[in-house]
Amino acid sequence: MMSFLKVLHLVACLAALSRVQVDGRQCRCLYGQSCWPSDAHVALLESQISHPLVYPVPPASACYTEGPSSSNCSDFLANTFDGRWRSDQAGSMQSVNWETHIFGNGTIDACYSNTALGFPCEQGSISNIGVDVRSIEDIQAAVKFASSHNLRLVVKNTGHDYLGRSTARGSFLIWTHRLKNITYHETFVPVGAGPSTIHSNAITLGAGVQWYEAYDAVEAHGRILVGGLSARVSVGAAGGWISGGGHSALSPSHGLGVDNALQFTIVVADGRHITTNAHSHPDLFWALRGGGGGTFGVVTSVTYQTHPSIPLVGAFFSGNFTSPEAAKGVITEFVRIQPSLAEAGWGGYSFFDNSSLNAFYIALNTSWEAANVTWLPFFDFARNASTDSPGPQKLTVPFDSFFSWYQALFSGDQQVGANVYLGSRLIPTDLVQSDHEKVVKALLATDGVTSWHAIAGGEVSRSNPSSAGINPAWRKAISHVVVFEGWGEGAPVAVIDAAKQRLTSKVNKLEALVPGAGAYFNEAFPFEANPQRTFFGPHYTRLRLIKLQYDPKGLFVVANGVGSEDWDPSLNCRR
Incomplete structure (x- = not known):
C-alpha cells in the first residue's frame, strides 16, 4: 500500500498536469500563486534533504528589518562590494540590478542599500525558497520537486551573472554554493575510457568551489589552472563559467576552460546523476563545454587538466x-x-x-x-x-x-x-x-x-x-x-x-x-x-537537439539560453 506521503506526491503531480491542460497555457507555477506546493508538500521535500530549506532575502534586508545601525546592516554595508561575501548570501547577486524586478507598468520591486531613499524593502527577483545543496541526493530531490510541481527553477552558486540567469521572481532555487569538495588526481582515467587513457595531474572541483579555492588547491601541488579572474577571484569554478566557455589570461598559452575540461557530473531533468566525458554521454559532454550554464541540468562537478606552475x-x-x-x-x-x-x-x-x-x-x-x-x-x-x-x-x-x-x-x-x-x-x-x-x-x-x-x-x-x-x-x-x-x-x-x-x-x-x-x-x-x-553560432541546432534529449520538457530555462526562444520574455510561459 502506498504511504500517505507518496499519495500526496502523486496527487500533486496529477494536479500540476491537469492545471496545464485545463487552462491551455503551459506556464510555470510561481511562489504565491494558488498552484504553489502546500506546506505538506514542502515538508515532504524537507524530509528528503540533508539541510533545512533556505528562504533567501535581499542582502540589504537587515537594514530595514533590524535598522541601519544594526550589526547585520553594518556587515552588509561593509561587504556589499566584496564578491566572496555576496556569494555566501543565498539572496545576493553580484550585479545588483538582477536582484530587482521591473514590472510592465514601470514600477520597480527592490531592496536598496540606501534606506534614506524612502522605498520599502521588497523581494524583487530573488528566489523565495530553495534547497541549500550539500549532496547529490539533495539536488535530485530538488529537481524532482520542481519538476513534479511545475515550478520556475533556477540554479545558482555565486551569482556572478551578467544576464540574470541564476535568479527569477517567484522561483525555486537550487543553491550549489556549499558543494566545496576538491579532489586532486595524480592520475585520472575518465569513466568509460580504456586503461590507456590516463591524464596526469587533474583536479575535480565541486559545483560550489570558487576560483580562489581552486587556485589554492593546485598551488599546493605546484600546478596552475586555466580559470577565472575577478576581484577577490570569487567566480564559481564549476558552473556557469565553464559551461559558457571560460576565458583566462592563460588562455593564449593553455586554451579556454572548455579545452581543459576532462569530465563533468550532472543531475539532469529526470533526476539521473550522469558522468559525462569523451567516452560516456559524449554528446552532453560536448554541449556542456560552451552550451551555457543552467541549461542542460545541474552540474555537480568538473574535472580539469592542470599545468605546471612556472615563472x-x-x-x-x-x-x-x-x-x-x-x-x-x-x-x-x-x-x-x-x-x-x-x-x-x-x-x-x-x-x-x-x-x-x-x-x-x-x-x-x-x-x-x-x-x-x-x-x-x-x-x-x-x-x-x-x-x-x-x-x-x-x-x-x-x-x-x-x-x-x-x-x-x-x-x-x-x-x-x-x-x-x-x-x-x-x-x-x-x-x-x-x-x-x-x-x-x-x-x-x-x-x-x-x-x-x-x-x-x-x-x-x-x-x-x-x-x-x-x-x-x-x-x-x-x-x-x-x-x-x-x-x-x-x-x-x-x-x-x-x-x-x-x-x-x-x-x-x-x-x-x-x-x-x-x-x-x-x-x-x-x-x-x-x-x-x-x-552559439552554427552549433545552435545541435545544442538544441541535445537539450531536447536530456530536458525534453524544458525544466531548465535561462535567459538567452538554448531553448529560451520557446518561452515568453518572463521565461515563465511557453509561447
Whole structure:
C-alpha cells in the first residue's frame, strides 16, 4: 500500500498536469500563486534533504528589518562590494540590478542599500525558497520537486551573472554554493575510457568551489589552472563559467576552460546523476563545454587538466593623453600588435577610451629579457607619440608563478555590487591583421571605456572549432571586447531605459564592425536581437537537439539560453 506521503506526491503531480491542460497555457507555477506546493508538500521535500530549506532575502534586508545601525546592516554595508561575501548570501547577486524586478507598468520591486531613499524593502527577483545543496541526493530531490510541481527553477552558486540567469521572481532555487569538495588526481582515467587513457595531474572541483579555492588547491601541488579572474577571484569554478566557455589570461598559452575540461557530473531533468566525458554521454559532454550554464541540468562537478606552475613575466602600461589624436595613435599600435602577442602566449586585459590606455598582460615560457624585446618597441612608440607630462607608465615585471601574480593584482573588492549591463563581441584575428585602424576607430566611437580582453588567439585558435559546443567564433578571435553602461541606486525606469538605449547603440556599432560576429555568453548584452546566433553560432541546432534529449520538457530555462526562444520574455510561459 502506498504511504500517505507518496499519495500526496502523486496527487500533486496529477494536479500540476491537469492545471496545464485545463487552462491551455503551459506556464510555470510561481511562489504565491494558488498552484504553489502546500506546506505538506514542502515538508515532504524537507524530509528528503540533508539541510533545512533556505528562504533567501535581499542582502540589504537587515537594514530595514533590524535598522541601519544594526550589526547585520553594518556587515552588509561593509561587504556589499566584496564578491566572496555576496556569494555566501543565498539572496545576493553580484550585479545588483538582477536582484530587482521591473514590472510592465514601470514600477520597480527592490531592496536598496540606501534606506534614506524612502522605498520599502521588497523581494524583487530573488528566489523565495530553495534547497541549500550539500549532496547529490539533495539536488535530485530538488529537481524532482520542481519538476513534479511545475515550478520556475533556477540554479545558482555565486551569482556572478551578467544576464540574470541564476535568479527569477517567484522561483525555486537550487543553491550549489556549499558543494566545496576538491579532489586532486595524480592520475585520472575518465569513466568509460580504456586503461590507456590516463591524464596526469587533474583536479575535480565541486559545483560550489570558487576560483580562489581552486587556485589554492593546485598551488599546493605546484600546478596552475586555466580559470577565472575577478576581484577577490570569487567566480564559481564549476558552473556557469565553464559551461559558457571560460576565458583566462592563460588562455593564449593553455586554451579556454572548455579545452581543459576532462569530465563533468550532472543531475539532469529526470533526476539521473550522469558522468559525462569523451567516452560516456559524449554528446552532453560536448554541449556542456560552451552550451551555457543552467541549461542542460545541474552540474555537480568538473574535472580539469592542470599545468605546471612556472615563472612568468607581467607587462604593465598606463597612459593618460591630453590629445585624442595621441591616444588614438597609441591604441591603434597597441591593437596592431595583438596577434603577435597572442601567438607568443601573451594574454591579459586592457581598457581604453579617447584619452587613456591601461593594460596588464602575462606570458609563460618567456624570460624577462625576451619580454622586454617584445614590449619595448611598443613602449617606445607610446613615449614618442605622447607629449604629455608625465608620460605613460610602463614596465615588465617577473613573477615566480601565476599564483603570485593573481594574488598581487586581484585582491581588491570593487568589481561587484553595482547596477550594470554589458555588451560584447569577439573580434576576429584576420580583421585586426587586415585593418586594425578600422577596428580602433569603431571601438573609440562607442563613446566610453572599451575593455579589450586578450584571452583568445594562440592555443585558443589551435583547437578544433567542432571539438566543443562553444561558439566556433572563439577559434577565429583575437579579443573579447566589452562595453557597458551603469546607473545609480534607486534610479527610475526612465533612467535605466536610457542606459539600455545607450548600450544598444554601442552594441550596434560593434555589430556593424563585425556583422554576424559571436559573443561570449557569460559577459554579454542581455537584449541581443538574435542570441542563438550571437552566443552559439552554427552549433545552435545541435545544442538544441541535445537539450531536447536530456530536458525534453524544458525544466531548465535561462535567459538567452538554448531553448529560451520557446518561452515568453518572463521565461515563465511557453509561447
